Amino acid sequence: MTASQITEEHAASARSPAPQLPAAPPRRGKSLAGLWYVVPSMVILLLAVVAPIVMSAYYSFTDYSLLRSENWVGGDNYRELFADGGFRRALWQTFVYTVISVPLQTTVALVVAALLARRSRNRFGMFVRSAMFVPVIASMVIIGSVWRYLLGTDQGVVNAFLELVGVGSVNWLGQPVTALLVVSLVTVWKNAGYFLIIYYAGMLDIPEELYEASSIDGAGGVRQFWCITIPSLRPVTLLIVILGTIWSFQVFDLVYTMTSGGPGRATVTLVVAIYNAAFENMQMGYASAMAMVLFAIVFAASFAQRLLLRQK
Amino acid sequence: MKANRAAILLAAATGVGLAAACGGSAGEADSLDLWLPPQANIANASDWDPILADFEADRSVEVNVRIIPWENYEEAYLTGITGGEGPDVGLMYSSMMADYLAQDVLVPFDEYLSNADVPDYLYLEEGAVAGQQVAIPLVVGGVRVLYYNADLLAEAGINEPPATWNEFLDAAAQLTDAGITPLVQPWGGHSGMLNENFFPLLWQADGELFSEDGSATAFNSSEGEEAAGFLQELMDTGALSAATLSMNPDDAESQFIAGEAAFIFSSDARYDNFSDGGFEVGLVASLENQTRSTFVAADALVMLDQCPDKQLCTDLVTYITSPEQMVQFHELAPYPPLSTGEEYTAPEIFRDIYEEEGLLQSLPIVPGSVGVYNALHANLQQMLLGQKTPEQALADAADEGDRALETAQR
Numbered sequence: 001m002t003a004s005q006i007t008e009e010h011a012a013s014a015r016s017p018a019p020q021l022p023a024a025p026p027r028r029g030k031s032l033a034g035l036w037y038v039v040p041s042m043v044i045l046l047l048a049v050v051a052p053i054v055m056s057a058y059y060s061f062t063d064y065s066l067l068r069s070e071n072w073v074g075g076d077n078y079r080e081l082f083a084d085g086g087f088r089r090a091l092w093q094t095f096v097y098t099v100i101s102v103p104l105q106t107t108v109a110l111v112v113a114a115l116l117a118r119r120s121r122n123r124f125g126m127f128v129r130s131a132m133f134v135p136v137i138a139s140m141v142i143i144g145s146v147w148r149y150l151l152g153t154d155q156g157v158v159n160a161f162l163e164l165v166g167v168g169s170v171n172w173l174g175q176p177v178t179a180l181l182v183v184s185l186v187t188v189w190k191n192a193g194y195f196l197i198i199y200y201a202g203m204l205d206i207p208e209e210l211y212e213a214s215s216i217d218g219a220g221g222v223r224q225f226w227c228i229t230i231p232s233l234r235p236v237t238l239l240i241v242i243l244g245t246i247w248s249f250q251v252f253d254l255v256y257t258m259t260s261g262g263p264g265r266a267t268v269t270l271v272v273a274i275y276n277a278a279f280e281n282m283q284m285g286y287a288s289a290m291a292m293v294l295f296a297i298v299f300a301a302s303f304a305q306r307l308l309l310r311q312k
Numbered sequence: 313m314k315a316n317r318a319a320i321l322l323a324a325a326t327g328v329g330l331a332a333a334c335g336g337s338a339g340e341a342d343s344l345d346l347w348l349p350p351q352a353n354i355a356n357a358s359d360w361d362p363i364l365a366d367f368e369a370d371r372s373v374e375v376n377v378r379i380i381p382w383e384n385y386e387e388a389y390l391t392g393i394t395g396g397e398g399p400d401v402g403l404m405y406s407s408m409m410a411d412y413l414a415q416d417v418l419v420p421f422d423e424y425l426s427n428a429d430v431p432d433y434l435y436l437e438e439g440a441v442a443g444q445q446v447a448i449p450l451v452v453g454g455v456r457v458l459y460y461n462a463d464l465l466a467e468a469g470i471n472e473p474p475a476t477w478n479e480f481l482d483a484a485a486q487l488t489d490a491g492i493t494p495l496v497q498p499w500g501g502h503s504g505m506l507n508e509n510f511f512p513l514l515w516q517a518d519g520e521l522f523s524e525d526g527s528a529t530a531f532n533s534s535e536g537e538e539a540a541g542f543l544q545e546l547m548d549t550g551a552l553s554a555a556t557l558s559m560n561p562d563d564a565e566s567q568f569i570a571g572e573a574a575f576i577f578s579s580d581a582r583y584d585n586f587s588d589g590g591f592e593v594g595l596v597a598s599l600e601n602q603t604r605s606t607f608v609a610a611d612a613l614v615m616l617d618q619c620p621d622k623q624l625c626t627d628l629v630t631y632i633t634s635p636e637q638m639v640q641f642h643e644l645a646p647y648p649p650l651s652t653g654e655e656y657t658a659p660e661i662f663r664d665i666y667e668e669e670g671l672l673q674s675l676p677i678v679p680g681s682v683g684v685y686n687a688l689h690a691n692l693q694q695m696l697l698g699q700k701t702p703e704q705a706l707a708d709a710a711d712e713g714d715r716a717l718e719t720a721q722r
Contacts, residue, residue: 063722065415066390066393066394067390067393067394067411067412067415067416067417068415068416086712148560152558152563153553153554153555153558153559154553154555154563154567154572155563155566155567171554171555171557171558172558173500173557173558174500174554174555174556174557174558174559175554175557175697176697179558259500259558260500260501260502261690262499262500262557262690262693263499263500263557263558263693263694263696263697264557264690264691264693264694264697264699265690265693265694276686279386279387279390280386280682280683280686281680281682281683281686281716281719281720282390282411282415282720283719
């Protein structure tokens, strides 16, 4: 069938009278019935998600302290926030943490998933996938404690190994640069397994014929990875990068367990700063203003994801 | 899965705020809620049953004890009180007490003490603020002392433990020469570690944390600089290793117990652990500079404004802290006596320390003090990292601390 034949058929069907369909039930009643189905989830969503956001937005313009009724202070919290060196530092450190952890965890997950999907669809592959998923389901607090122990300066296993090979011990968590780096790397270790599963599932959807055809054309494994795997996984990669970015901006437990934000505030992230303001200094209004900035960042990241996915 | 703790708490707080707006009561006069942390061998609410039994029977009231782990102690109070589900009576530490007092959540005992059977307290002034009896101490203990490993000192040729700052520096140098780590100090933890890492040094230099009225910091002074300078000297001379900045209290303690360091500043509550270390352990109550002084915790019972019967709550507090009940309490938690009618049952080795006039200091009750301690801790860390001089660290901490005080006391 040619394109002109298809067009003619469509034109003919458009000219013929429309078939008589059975009378539809009244639209209004149908809509109301549907509404009742979504009401429970809407109520939960409103109470658990929308209400706290709206209340936080309101509190960000007050001097709320949890224990005392709030007074409206207008934009004072935001003015104070942007003049606060501690907040700017927390924002910058969160950004650095994100820049280290997101590309690394994405790359590790992609490479391992590609190796498993192309070369190890067997029990070994299953074992690797399961092993890498263990950190994902482990508690962040336990992970932080275990890595703290492993990276201990004087008694840590990592330093014992480094000394064995003649490198000498490193004060991983006691220096500003290494502390932030280590927290970022532990995040990669924790998250890579989750993103690996997503990538692996995405790779199973890539038609095998593409690889077969490219093999016939003489493409090797690396070329197939660059020219078939990576382009085919573009939406998945986008999702993983955006998700990883959002998670990175929300990091709290790991930092709190491993460094408590130290040394010398070198690992204070945005959420750690929010926690300190809200629950140590009882400045809930100020903490809410910080939370709204975090919300704006996360919202922007989510919006960018939708925009980029729609473009494709 | 990735929901963070702060976000959850923030949401919970707003959630309970909504709930509170819908109503709810603090409790009935026939029952009282008492919130306490775990203490020594007291880990469960049922451990308090024998202590509270007579009060419950005599006053026909049920006392519901809730033991809250230290890890989320203040959060539990914050969310509980905000939601109208807080306690009628609870135990607070000084910095916590100050903030709740500033928020008008606590009710002073003065009006009700005259009608109560009040023991002859030894530390009542620790719970007084601006002439009001805001709290009644329940636990005065956890004194910070300098422990030493006598075997390691002997190995380095040190026959007498140091008594002054200079003697300590000399001993540290001798230990370093002998290849022994002189001191382990946990600077990698939270600001609560200042209780042993810095406050005693400040007081020994004759410095103060706050101005008399508590409206400003006072540690940015020549005395403060002397204390911070001493710390810096410990770092520069190798008495403290660089690892100190990543060390938490458990790390420091395990190294001392393993015989890897000669000195540690720690609480009297840790004495049993240290004495099990397989070496001869000794202690110095306080090093001397301008004076001798060290930290002691004074955690106290407070009455919250939601208590339905203030006299009953006051009676509960005086009952718990009476010599008869404290005997039972101290069997499980061996702290020094609270009143003159009580026998000393804490470890004998600390008796002289608790009885020495003017040696022990607890933290003053100042609203906003947590912000001050956090600022001081972070800036001293930066000093030990070599990012700031002692003068810069104290000046920056004072700036930030004064802002925290101003905000809290506004």
